[in-house]
Amino acid sequence: MAKTLTLKDALAAILDSSDEDERRVSEPDGFSSDEDEDYDHRRDPVEDGEDSQLPGPSVTQAASPVPATRSPPAPTPQSFSPARPAKRFRTPQHQPAPPPTQQPSSPTRPAKRSRNAQHQPAPPPTQQPSSPTRPAKRSRNAQHQPAPPPTQQPAPLSWKTEKDPDIAPPVSRFQPARTPGPQLSSTSTYTPLDLFKLFFPVQIIQTLCQNTNKQAAKQMAQGKKYKWLDVNIGEFYKYIGLLLYMAMVKLDSIADYWRQNHFFSLPLPVQIMPRDRYRALSWNLHLSDPEEDVQNDKKKGTADHDKLFRLKPLMNTIKNACKSFYHPHRDVAVDERMVASKANTGMTQYMKAKPIKWGFKLFVLADSRNGYTVDFSVYTGKSDIPSGHGLSYDVVMFLVQPGYLGTGYHIYMDNFYSSPKLFRALHEQKFAACGTYRENRKDCPRTTNNALTKKSERGSIRWIRDGPLIYVKWMDTREVSVCSTLHTAHSGNTVQRRVKQQDGSWTKTSIPCPTPVLAYNEHMGGVDHSDQLIQYYSAQHKTMRWYRHLFYHFLDIATTNSYILHKELCLAQQTTPMTHRAFMEELTAELCGKPLHTAPVPVPAGHIPVPIAVHAADSSTKATTGRSRCEHCQSQGQRKDTPWKCRECGVVLCMQLDRNCFAAWHDS
Incomplete structure (x- = not known):
């Protein structure tokens, strides 16, 4: 069944x-x-x-x-x-199923499908560990994503030679904010004192007098024992005149200028002011308000402390005057300047490559044409305007202001400042730049393909262009590296160099030279030219206060810029300018209130007629006593007697109304 x-x-x-x-x-x-x-x-x-x-x-x-x-x-x-x-064991329906755990799969057995998959929604797919020999599966949504385009490998960077053509980058048109040159009337006549007072006006002299008087009162209250009278504007100008006089006439010590009864005694200083008065002014010279100095000193160690507070009243006036009364030409240079000092401050720097190794460092913007100091910044040990790009970047961007200068300027600098980041930033502001560079700077090319070697021939050129920037290397006695945003690599220029021949003789030969190197050598010396003019007649001398070193330097800037303004005005008026020394002499005389040219003091002559013999007591024999034969008449073949002779040479010479043998003898 x-x-x-x-x-x-x-x-x-x-x-x-x-x-x-x-x-x-x-x-x-x-x-x-x-x-x-x-x-x-x-x-x-x-x-x-x-x-x-x-x-x-x-x-x-x-x-x-x-x-x-x-x-x-x-x-x-x-x-x-x-x-x-x-x-x-299966989980009952009334209990929530635990989260599925990823089980390691057998090397040969695939995962088994759940029996009730047709009654329950399929869970999201989980990534199963793949077999060691099983290839990776393609993602399910790969068919919906377009395939990435094939990447093209960049060509290896290589240095080019002078035989390779180069195209000059577009350079912004020169559009200065004002007409380059002195911002003064070209038809007016300016004396050296008028030009100097543009930088040391009466207002700032009055401020210096007030602060100096307050400093002297403070010193007297602390027990200083010397005579003090408040200084006024006229006396302060005379004090500056004495400083310039000492710059012209160099002596070993200040006391030597007031030395008396000596062969090398000088008559002028004692006529301007006594020695003790000059010393008292030097001891109490103060640029800022002493009461405000105390408040600033309490902020030491904080971000609100101003290290240059004691310089600000005069320094700001000098900087504003430098920019107000002159506008630079197209080519300008940025470089450092040292003011000699070994003061124990956090601002004193040591630069072994400079002629002045110890001192205060100033960053200066100067006109490459004449050395005029356009602007400057005193280095305090940290950047006053930190931007995260570095000190050299901040300095150049601070000194080069498009609002003041305009656009289209060519800025030259050395390898301390040059960097691709700075040059691109200047290019965006419509400034062109050129300068030597350091190979370890960021973004500079470091490839060795077709690069110069120590065995490269003198005059060899290598270059790489990166947009507006061009990096050029040139082999002279050593390798020279220059970066520029306004030049081509090579334009066929040559320079003369002395080369030693095999027989030991020296001959001149022409070697190729890159265009940026020629332009750099021509325009980079603006600050050096300014330093040279300052050092000729510098007012610097020993002092015990650090801010007085910079006061003397501000005085040097004012006198040098005044002389450059004088030259530029004479050039515009087509007249002959004074020499630098003649300008300083006239300025010193005007500050001291003394004429430059004085009338000669009459000196008693040694050749004067005197009687030959003592006059006789008897008046009847007075006309014939001591008469002798005239030497001049005897030389003419005549015999004449006279009672006169020359006191200096003792020659008997007659003096009559119709015959002056005394004058004829000495003239001959």
Whole structure:
């Protein structure tokens, strides 16, 4: 009698057939899945979320959802071992399923699909650890993303030679904010004192007098014992005149200028002011208000402390005057300047490559044409305008102001300042730049392809262009590196150099020279020219206060710029300017209130007529006593007697109304 299949048995047969189909597709040879079949016969359909009240489908209907690609021909029934324990347990429906954990897959067996996948939404795919020999799978959404374009490898950077052509970059047109040159009337006449008072006007002299008087009162209150009278404007100008006089006439010590009863005594200083008065003024010279100095000194160690507070009243006046009364020409230079001092301050610098090794360092912007000091900044040990780009970058951007200068200027600098970042920033502000550079600066080319070597021939040129920047290397006696934003690499220029021949003789020869090097040598000397003019007649001398060193330097800037203004005005008026020494002499005389040219003092002559003999007591013999023969008359063949002779030479010479042998003898 055939056994009737119940609903439970029909479902179990369907599930067993499905599992067997999957094993035939996924199992490799030699792998047995009998372990899982025990659990399949003991499970209840409710555990899979199936409704037990629904009528059971037939075997043919239940097997139909299985895809044909995953269902091979039905296998023969296999025996199950009821004694084998279950290997896994299903989570009941009323309990939340734990998060799936990523199990390491077998090297040969793929992951098994869940049986109730058709009744539950598929979870997001999890990345399975790949087999060591299985290639990586392509992402599912790769077909929706366009393939990246093939990357083109840049060509290796290489130095070019003078034979390679170069195109000059576009340079901004020169548009100064004012007409270059003195900002004074070209038809007016200015004396040296008038030009000097542009930098030391009466207003600042009055401020210096007030602060000096306050400083002297403070010193007297502290017990200083010397005579003091308040200084006024006229006396302060005379004091400056004495400083310039000492710059013209150099002596070993200040006391030597007031030395008396000596062969080398000088008459002028004692006529201007006494020695003790000059010393008292020098001791108490103060540029800022002493009361405000105390408040500033309390801020030491904080960001509010101003190291240059004692200089600000005069320094700001000098800087404003330098920019107000002169506008630079197209070519300007930026460089350092040293003011000699060994004062124990945090601002004193040591520069071994400078002629003045110890002192205060100033960053100066000067006109390359005549050395006029356009602007300057005193280095205090830290950047006054930090921008994160470095000190050299900040200094140049501070000195070069488009609002004051205009656009189109050519700025020359040395390798302390030059950098690609600075040159590009200046190029954006419509300034062109040129200068030597250091190879270890950021963004500078470091390639060695076709670079210069120690064995390169003298005059060899290498260059690389990077947009508006061009890097040029030139072999002279050593390698020279120059960067520029306004020149081409080479334009056919040559320079003369002395070359030693094989026989030991020296001859001149022409070698190629890059255009940036020629321009740098021509225009970089603006600050050096200014330093040279200052050193000719510098007012610097020994002092015990650090700010007085800079006061004397501000005085040097004022006198030098005044002389340059004088030359530029004479050039505009087509007249002959005075020499530098003549200008300083006239300025010193005007400050001291003395005429430059004085009338000669009459000196008693040594050749004067005197009587030959003492006059006789008897008046009757007075006309004939001591008469002798005239030497001049005797030389003319005549005999004349006279009572006169020359006191200096003792020659007897007659003096008559119609005959003056005394004058004729000495003239001959």
